[in-house]
Amino acid sequence: MTSLKKEYEFLNDIGLSSRNSGCYIDGAWKGNGPIVYSINPANNQTIAEVIEASPQDYEEGMKACSEASKIWMQVPAPKRGEIVRQIGDALRSKLQQLGRLVSLEMGKILAEGIGEVQEIIDMCDFAVGLSRQLNGSIIPSERPNHMMLEMWNPLGIVGVITAFNFPCAVMGWNACLALVCGNCVVWKGAPTTPLITVATTKIVVEVLEKNNLPGAIFTSFCGGAEIGQAIAEDTRIPLVSFTGSSKVGLVVQKIVNERFGKCLLELSGNNAIIVMDDADVKLAVRSVLFAAVGTAGQRCTTCRRLLLHESIYHTVLDQLIDLYKQIKIGDPLENGTLLGPLHTQTSRNNFEKGIEIIKAQGGKILTGGALIESEGNFVQPTIVEISPTANVVKDELFGPVLYVMKFKTLNEAIEINNSVPQGLSSSIFTGRPDILFKWIGPQGSDCGIVNVNIPTNGAEIGGAFGGEKATGGGREAGSDSWKQYMRRSTCTINYGSELPLAQGINFG
């Protein structure tokens, strides 16, 4: 390839060309591994080429990153916050272009592409405030002339492995916190979104360079499973944050545990929306549409199961099917498109196989259910009537397929909600306080995200994001998630000249 096609020329604006080095190592762009092609999911044509990391590139990058971590952890936290503030500003100035690239390379619609970059900007703002609030605590000691306190210290290096569906925002959740907490970041983006990895890294590291800081504070590799495995095995990386399927997450966790490292897992979801008999049906239908069709069903927070009270079953379903038939499917960059392509041809094949399995297990297709003939990876938005006990309902089919089920009582609905292996997100539509408080309480939803009268997806960054069970138990982004990126030191200080022992022990 010599130069970018006309429609991709905007990529020059964010530092990309037709052939790109895919690794930011010790402050320079390199890449000695395999060449990969960035493919446009809307037509399966090549956008540009990227050179991935070789094992030697990885080693060189990690050496520099370890050195940089000694410098970065000594920069005062509010000064680190100032760097993250500048990163936020740099992203603001490239919001449109980077958002457009997210839409182009991942396949989500433009509004969602821009929203994804906005999510990193929001995280930057959050992290700047946090950089002045990494507070420890003072604990009363039981011993005279002693004092106990908790200090929060950096871990050193945080490894971040992200997935194609949120190719830069999830890096932002992790990196913004990791950086203000005093850690260097080693990022491996998804193998199928290398241009986003390179472009985002360029924006981040330009800020480091402008401030005369070592570029290796943010080390970034394009690469596949080999580089992911190297990160998981690397004892220089005390914390590995991984986003992806439960299956791969388990493998990563085992490798990291084997060396007593820590893992932050953000794995599969299988999220339900429950619509009660008293629900605002219009609100529920709009929410289900965004939750099930948004991002072509490729969010971990996508609504996959719709649980309808028997009294409103047909009312909701009729309205929903009607809307599904009007969804504008097409180029994600085009104004008005609601449903873009699936990310890869493999995802499209998986959709096709999934529909066969659904049918074999007694699922009745109410609308959709087929591939769309085109150059791209387009499929029809699909609604399936199925029993909550069908095996296929337990799996996460990563596409716009919604299972609908009927229930009679709240208890039955909660039981169905909690009956899958995954535990990421959930939502109930009701106006009744007795129902909503039961839903968010100990006998309610067993998920990490428990919503009322809003979709399962589209979380704000201010809350801790993550889920239970096969979703992996991690919490990222807001609230006190930052604590996972730090090492807690419990310090007991004796400022007297006696040695009283705890628990009243007299030792000779």
Ligand code: UN1
């Ligand atoms: C994901 O799909 O991996 O709540 C993350 C949401 C987004 C994040 C999704 N803020 O849908």
